Amino acid sequence: MSNTHTYPTEASILQLLTPPQRNLLEAKSHQINLNCHEYLFEKGDSADHVYRVNKGKVTLSRLMPNGEQKVFKVFLAGGVIAEMAVFMQPREYPMSAHVDQETTLTAYSYASFKALFISNPELSLQVISFISNRVGQLMNSLDMLTQVNANQRLVMHFADIYSKQKRSGNRFTLPNTKKVLASQLGITPETLSRLFKKLKYNGLITESGACITIPDFKCLCREVDLVPSIFKSAH
Amino acid sequence: MSNTHTYPTEASILQLLTPPQRNLLEAKSHQINLNCHEYLFEKGDSADHVYRVNKGKVTLSRLMPNGEQKVFKVFLAGGVIAEMAVFMQPREYPMSAHVDQETTLTAYSYASFKALFISNPELSLQVISFISNRVGQLMNSLDMLTQVNANQRLVMHFADIYSKQKRSGNRFTLPNTKKVLASQLGITPETLSRLFKKLKYNGLITESGACITIPDFKCLCREVDLVPSIFKSAH
DNA sequence: TGACGGCCTTGATAATTGTCAAGGAGGTAG
DNA sequence: CTACCTCCTTGACAATTATCAAGGCCGTCA
Numbered sequence: 001m002s003n004t005h006t007y008p009t010e011a012s013i014l015q016l017l018t019p020p021q022r023n024l025l026e027a028k029s030h031q032i033n034l035n036c037h038e039y040l041f042e043k044g045d046s047a048d049h050v051y052r053v054n055k056g057k058v059t060l061s062r063l064m065p066n067g068e069q070k071v072f073k074v075f076l077a078g079g080v081i082a083e084m085a086v087f088m089q090p091r092e093y094p095m096s097a098h099v100d101q102e103t104t105l106t107a108y109s110y111a112s113f114k115a116l117f118i119s120n121p122e123l124s125l126q127v128i129s130f131i132s133n134r135v136g137q138l139m140n141s142l143d144m145l146t147q148v149n150a151n152q153r154l155v156m157h158f159a160d161i162y163s164k165q166k167r168s169g170n171r172f173t174l175p176n177t178k179k180v181l182a183s184q185l186g187i188t189p190e191t192l193s194r195l196f197k198k199l200k201y202n203g204l205i206t207e208s209g210a211c212i213t214i215p216d217f218k219c220l221c222r223e224v225d226l227v228p229s230i231f232k233s234a235h
Numbered sequence: 236m237s238n239t240h241t242y243p244t245e246a247s248i249l250q251l252l253t254p255p256q257r258n259l260l261e262a263k264s265h266q267i268n269l270n271c272h273e274y275l276f277e278k279g280d281s282a283d284h285v286y287r288v289n290k291g292k293v294t295l296s297r298l299m300p301n302g303e304q305k306v307f308k309v310f311l312a313g314g315v316i317a318e319m320a321v322f323m324q325p326r327e328y329p330m331s332a333h334v335d336q337e338t339t340l341t342a343y344s345y346a347s348f349k350a351l352f353i354s355n356p357e358l359s360l361q362v363i364s365f366i367s368n369r370v371g372q373l374m375n376s377l378d379m380l381t382q383v384n385a386n387q388r389l390v391m392h393f394a395d396i397y398s399k400q401k402r403s404g405n406r407f408t409l410p411n412t413k414k415v416l417a418s419q420l421g422i423t424p425e426t427l428s429r430l431f432k433k434l435k436y437n438g439l440i441t442e443s444g445a446c447i448t449i450p451d452f453k454c455l456c457r458e459v460d461l462v463p464s465i466f467k468s469a470h
Numbered sequence: 471t472g473a474c475g476g477c478c479t480t481g482a483t484a485a486t487t488g489t490c491a492a493g494g495a496g497g498t499a500g
Numbered sequence: 501c502t503a504c505c506t507c508c509t510t511g512a513c514a515a516t517t518a519t520c521a522a523g524g525c526c527g528t529c530a
Contacts, residue, residue, distance in 0.1 A: 423489080
């Protein structure tokens, strides 16, 4: 589970900044090093910084009503963490972030962002657009997770990963362990294992290590009763 | 299903405005009347306006992969519609809004909001906060709908409604039909009916028309394996 | 090397939820 | 008043998913 190659990262607030604005932010940033099993922050901590992963891996998770730890998201190099949390009120991280390998990050303070926004009204507008889009995506996920079954969720997740990894052909790499994947899909590892088994048995996917190949995407969609048009919203 | 009494409304962007800002917006607004079975907008329409419900009821829904219409939300008098959609890119409504009774609304244009934000950087900051909070709420809903069972979702929904209706005692009123409620919870009407039946049989809730009474909330939580602390996030 | 501890898989079984079919209650249009 | 129509309920059954238990695989660490 090493990640020497970099994955394309999702859009972040940082990309809305012009080079001068970005320099201003970088000038006030500082570096952080974390060792295995350390926490970047815990749920409830004052949300004073946005972090960018330079090397390593950060896992965001939260405690569920049943007492289990649910993985919300995993950030690799390039990922930007807590870009929403610092603007929420009360300004507290809504979940915990820990690392299980040596990780280096850049920390940008809430105050720097605030200063940038105040002095750049057009930037603020872009940020409002950006976050509104995130709201739209979340509403889509919300339907997705309630209206479709586990099989369909898995395929949609494949499409999601695939669209973020602009690599050759019809292959992509699972960024996490299957246990984590199951947690993200809201199913148990056992159920996930069985879904994989069935898809492989039917020749709809091929698995070699963490690498998945999908010979015919439309065929896969048909199998699980999904219209391919859904994937326009993926990205 | 008349709604002569008003329900407390959720927080909206409009409430962030100072009186002068609000006046500016109102000056450029216009009124809209809709009759039964008319559409306010349909999914994909250019999202040029935010609407405020003055009288009547507006239902937001979207077409699911399986071809069914899923109700996302119902707005009564005071509700503010599409306050996020107008800032998304592409600027299109992500779902459809229709009315099934005579309804009057006030329409505020995207351009007016944009002008306000550009000339009031502090307002923009507040809006960023506001939307970020919405993101946090949606992430909570997301967990909720994937990690907990239908029984627990129902009880959490009760808590949500209750917290928004600051009325006497341990009673509250269901704002929608049970069919709509089932759709919002992501279950079938049949399943919902059976959940109600079981809760009533065990004396955990009493039902009289659209009015629900919960004698002992903690007891209800215990029954469905929920820690009451979850409800701090409600509202 | 061997022991331990994750993760992944598989089987057997149970719990949850959906589907299909039918009927009652209540409202509305003709 | 009657004929619809929709919502709500209930029953029987099927599909989906979780739970419990066990074993294999593959690391790390002593």
